[in-house]
Amino acid sequence: MIFDAANVFVEAVKSGKEDAILDQAFELLINYTNTHFTDEEAYYESIGSSLLATQKVEHEHLLGELREMWYEKRHGSEDAGTDLDHWMERRLVPHIIEEDTRAQKA
Ligand SMILES: [Fe+2]
Incomplete structure (x- = not known):
């Protein structure tokens, strides 16, 4: 769902949609991610993962990075779509593959 929402946002940026559409796409992305x-x-808490606190901090960082991209976009950045692509590739995917996997075993 996060990747679907991110792709909606990237496509909306690339095709030059109005701010109102971009607002909706970004809100969708933030809501799904959150x-x-x-x-x-909640799952890590239920299994007693020792990395719950670490995960919470990292999740806040990731959400902060998303909000920062939106802030930059709203203030004239033309790179929001590319930045989001890079964020997924360099931040979200490694988090899911490495840190989430580690937290499920800790
Ligand atoms: Fe996580």
């Missing part, structure tokens, strides 16, 4: 992280943290 819900996913909250559910994930």
Whole structure:
């Protein structure tokens, strides 16, 4: 769902959609990401993962980075779509593959 929402946002940016559409796409992305992280943290808590606190901090960082991209976009950045692509590739995917996997075993 996060990747679907991110792709909606990237496509909206690339095709030069109005700010109102971009607002909706970004809100969707933030909501999915926030819900996913909250559910994930509840799961780590339920299994007693020792990395719960670390995950919470990292999730806040990731959400902060998303909000920062939106702030930059709203203040004239033309790179929001590319930045989001890079964020998924360099931040979200490694988090899921490495840190989430580690937290499930800790
Ligand atoms: Fe996580």
